[in-house]
Amino acid sequence: MAKYLIRHLVTADFVAEKVVDESEIDIVKNDLKADCIPNGTFSFLMLKGTEKTIRTTYELYDEKLNDGSKNPTSNK
Numbered sequence: 680m681a682k683y684l685i686r687h688l689v690t691a692d693f694v695a696e697k698v699v700d701e702s703e704i705d706i707v708k709n710d711l712k713a714d715c716i717p718n719g720t721f722s723f724l725m726l727k728g729t730e731k732t733i734r735t736t737y738e739l740y741d742e743k744l745n746d747g748s749k750n751p752t753s754n755k
Contacts, residue, residue: 684740692729695721 695717704711717723 682740683737685735685737687735688733690731690733692726694724694726697721
């Protein structure tokens with residue numbers, strides 16, 4: 680039986696959280712320094728109901744490395 684790899688391109692709203700020591704930010708100048716942009720050190724929580732599928736594709740899946748000659752099938 681054939682297997683298929685399904686990919687959804689999705690947008691959603693997230694809350695990014697991180698606990699830091701007071702020495703890592705400047706509360707007088709309202710400067711978050713290295714934490715002004717969320718990165719992999721933050722915990723992310725997706726807000727339920729905010730997800731929106733932009734595009735869905737599927738392709739025949741095999742255990743071998745991805746073959747660039749395959750063309751995925753899209754619904755858009």
